[in-house]
Amino acid sequence: xxxxxxxxxxxxxxxxxxxxxxxxxxxxxxxxxxxxxxxxxxxxxxxxxxxxxxxxxxxxxxxxxxxxxxxxxxxxxxxxxxxxxxxxxxxxxxxxxxxxxxxxxxxxxxxxxxxxxxxxxxxxxxxxxxxxxxxxxxxxxxxxxxxxxxxxxxxxxxxxxxxxxxxxxxxxxxxxxxxxxxxxxxxxxxxxxxxxxxxxxxxxxxxxxxxxxxxxxxxxxxxxxxxxxxxxxxxxxxxxxxxxxxxxxxxxxxxxxxxxxxxxxxxxxxxxxxxxxxxxxxxxxxxxxxxxxxxxxxxxxxxxxxxxxxxxxxxxxxxxxxxxxxxxxxxxxxxxxxxxxxxxxxxxxxxxxxxxxxxxxxxxxxxxxxxxxxxxxxxxxxxxxxxxxxxxxxxxxxxxxxxxxxxxxxxxxxxxxxxxxxxxxxxxxxxxxxxxxxxxxxxxxxxxxxxxxxxxxxxx
Numbered sequence: 001x002x003x004x005x006x007x008x009x010x011x012x013x014x015x016x017x018x019x020x021x022x023x024x025x026x027x028x029x030x031x032x033x034x035x036x037x038x039x040x041x042x043x044x045x046x047x048x049x050x051x052x053x054x055x056x057x058x059x060x061x062x063x064x065x066x067x068x069x070x071x072x073x074x075x076x077x078x079x080x081x082x083x084x085x086x087x088x089x090x091x092x093x094x095x096x097x098x099x100x101x102x103x104x105x106x107x108x109x110x111x112x113x114x115x116x117x118x119x120x121x122x123x124x125x126x127x128x129x130x131x132x133x134x135x136x137x138x139x140x141x142x143x144x145x146x147x148x149x150x151x152x153x154x155x156x157x158x159x160x161x162x163x164x165x166x167x168x169x170x171x172x173x174x175x176x177x178x179x180x181x182x183x184x185x186x187x188x189x190x191x192x193x194x195x196x197x198x199x200x201x202x203x204x205x206x207x208x209x210x211x212x213x214x215x216x217x218x219x220x221x222x223x224x225x226x227x228x229x230x231x232x233x234x235x236x237x238x239x240x241x242x243x244x245x246x247x248x249x250x251x252x253x254x255x256x257x258x259x260x261x262x263x264x265x266x267x268x269x270x271x272x273x274x275x276x277x278x279x280x281x282x283x284x285x286x287x288x289x290x291x292x293x294x295x296x297x298x299x300x301x302x303x304x305x306x307x308x309x310x311x312x313x314x315x316x317x318x319x320x321x322x323x324x325x326x327x328x329x330x331x332x333x334x335x336x337x338x339x340x341x342x343x344x345x346x347x348x349x350x351x352x353x354x355x356x357x358x359x360x361x362x363x364x365x366x367x368x369x370x371x372x373x374x375x376x377x378x379x380x381x382x383x384x385x386x387x388x389x390x391x392x393x394x395x396x397x398x399x400x401x402x403x404x405x406x407x408x409x410x411x412x413x414x415x416x417x418x419x420x421x422x423x424x425x426x427x428x429x430x431x432x433x434x435x436x437x438x439x440x441x442x443x444x445x446x447x448x449x450x451x452x453x454x455x456x457x458x459x460x
Contacts, residue, residue: 009073016232023236046124054102058239061095068152083152088139097135100169107176114183203238268347269329311407319359320390323352327383338378345377
């Protein structure tokens with residue numbers, strides 16, 4: 001027992017390492033499977049890379065404890081087994097510090113967006129290093145002062161400052177989360193955040209006790225084995241539970257591996273429960289499309305909108321039409337429901353406005369800055385100037401080509417056929433009572449799925 005307590009390789013050590021490997025595999029599965037199975041599109045913003053950094057930080061934290069506390073028995077020492085590499089740098093700034101810093105950034109974003117109602121004043125890639133700076137300074141001081149003994153344990157005078165640094169970051173996360181308690185979130189961001197804090201606080205509490213005992217009483221072999229096992233075990237539970245209770249992008253957090261849930265929340269509009277979310281229903285009355293009418297009026301027709309959107313997508317210029325559609329959905333959310341309006345506005349900004357967005361629209365720098373610097377994300381005129389610019393571009397470019405395209409010809413033919421069919425039904429005395437409609441499958445609007453890519457478009 002005394003030998004393996006100092007050199008590593010006790011049976012309990014290998015059990016703890018096996019548990020940690022299992023937790024890391026589960027963590028990777030929870031991160032990757034939604035993108036593989038549900039085909040969730042990978043966003044380019046902080047909603048993706050903050051989560052990716054958390055996964056890396058979780059792995060660093062577990063690996064650093066394995067290496068620093070001699071869980072595995074090595075016959076010889078090498079430079080890559082340096083105590084300062086694993087115990088000072090990887091465990092601190094690149095492990096626990098980085099993990100908590102990412103969550104603080106996410107909580108800070110939620111606080112600014114939903115409490116202050118404006119975009120965060122600092123970009124995540126700038127804020128994250130600033131939050132991580134105390135860890136970098138602390139690790140540098142520990143390295144310069146040679147604060148570790150030959151067992152990779154901190155000397156007694158350094159244990160309390162390092163423990164307080166860990167607690168300070170948990171307290172900062174709790175502080176930002178408490179400031180969000182009065183917001184009625186549509187999704188489970190704050191609820192999940194509180195659950196994550198509860199799990200992490202419980203795990204960190206036991207972790208700190210084991211850490212202090214392991215650092216101070218390194219002369220008691222049995223205590224070293226037990227506390228070492230508890231350190232790695234609680235760390236594995238911490239990183240898995242902390243990541244599983246994610247507050248990343250709302251749509252991704254809503255989508256489980258259930259196909260049913262995925263179909264419900266394939267767009268932000270559906271996830272927010274916006275009525276008439278661009279779907280074309282069967283049995284709707286036909287309407288003749290007049291090319292001489294203003295484009296903004298024609299786009300109010302859902303069948304024309306979908307046909308025009310498909311044409312724009314075929315020309316690789318569909319961003320403007322999709323932007324128009326989602327801004328119209330935003331307009332259907334009542335002004336007395338600011339939380340849902342902020343959700344939708346944030347989604348539109350992340351998807352169409354910010355530099356490098358997946359569907360970045362071609363608007364002026366002035367309009368873009370007006371949106372990004374807004375003091376109220378729930379205001380009804382947030383995207384008005386940008387929408388006017390894009391409407392002008394669509395009238396000058398897409399609209400002229402659309403009237404000569406096969407998409408318009410197909411839409412016109414379908415309108416003619418539906419008009420003839422509607423007149424025939426009236427002549428033959430069809431009864432469109434709710435009772436008959438409910439059993440006549442083709443007239444049931446919920447009989448089949450409709451999607452924006454459906455080519456069997458119908459006119460309003």
